Amino acid sequence: xxxxxxxxxxxxxxxxxxxxxxxxxxxxxxxxxxxxxxxxxxxxxxxxxxxxxxxxxxxxxxxxxxxxxxxxxxxxxxxxxxxxxxxxxxxxxxxxxxxxxxxxxxxxxxxxxxxxxx
Numbered sequence: 001x002x003x004x005x006x007x008x009x010x011x012x013x014x015x016x017x018x019x020x021x022x023x024x025x026x027x028x029x030x031x032x033x034x035x036x037x038x039x040x041x042x043x044x045x046x047x048x049x050x051x052x053x054x055x056x057x058x059x060x061x062x063x064x065x066x067x068x069x070x071x072x073x074x075x076x077x078x079x080x081x082x083x084x085x086x087x088x089x090x091x092x093x094x095x096x097x098x099x100x101x102x103x104x105x106x107x108x109x110x111x112x113x114x115x116x117x118x
Contacts, residue, residue, distance in 0.1 A: 002059065002060075003092060003093025003094055004093060005067075005091065005092050005093035006059075006060065006063045006092040006093055006095070007063075008063075009062075009063035009064075009066040009067050009092065010059050010062050010063040010066075013062060013063070013065070013066040014066045014069055014070055015051055015052050015053060015066065015069035015070070016052065016053065016054065016066070017040075017052045017053075017054065018038065018040045018052050018054065019040035019041070019042050019050060019051075019052050022042070023040045023041060023042040023043075023050070023052075024040070024041055024043065024113070024116045025038065025039065025040040025041075026038070026039050026109060026112040026113055026116070027039075028105060028108040028109045028112055029105075030057075030101055030104070030105050030108075032101065033057070033058070033101055034056075034057070035055065035056065035057030035058060035061045035101065035102070035105055036055065036056045036057065037053060037054075037055050037057075037061065037065055037105050037106065037108075037109045038053065038054040038055075039051065039052075039053050039065075039068070039069075039109045039113060040052045040053070041072060041113055043117060046076050046077065046117070047074060047075065047076050048072045048073055048074065048075050048076075049073065049074075050073065051068075051069040051072040051073055052069060053065040053066070053068065053069050057102070057105075058099070058102070059099075060092070060095055060096075060099035060101075060102035061101075061102040061105060063092055063102070064088045064092060064095075064102035064103055064105065064106050065106065067088055067091040067092055067106075068088060068106045068109070068110070070091075071087060071088075071091065072110075072113075076117075077114055077117040080110050080111075080113060080114035080117065081114055083107060083110040083111075083114075084107065085100065085103035085104050085106065085107045086103070087103075088102070088103035088106045088107075089103045
């Protein structure tokens with residue numbers, strides 16, 4: 001039903017939680033499905049050195065948040081600007097059409113995070 005990479009991130013989520021200030025924290029939601037992503041990132045010298053997440057949502061959104069935190073570490077503002085939902089889709093082994101909203105939720109979170117890296 002789900003690709004193995006997605007199931008692995010769902011069963012063994014990476015980087016769950018929040019980071020204390022001075023880390024930045026954003027929250028985005030998908031009003032259509034009700035999923036919520038809360039993303040924290042610690043930034044040093046213009047690069048993300050640590051990322052954490054919390055998701056209230058479906059299996060795909062939980063797995064997507066985990067994959068997103070792995071992708072974020074080491075990224076700079078220009079990397080965030082280039083982010084597309086396909087990054088998460090690919091990292092999870094391909095999302096079904098009804099689960100693609102999880103990758104879009106991550107993209108919304110990255111876009112909001114990029115605004116804080118100015």
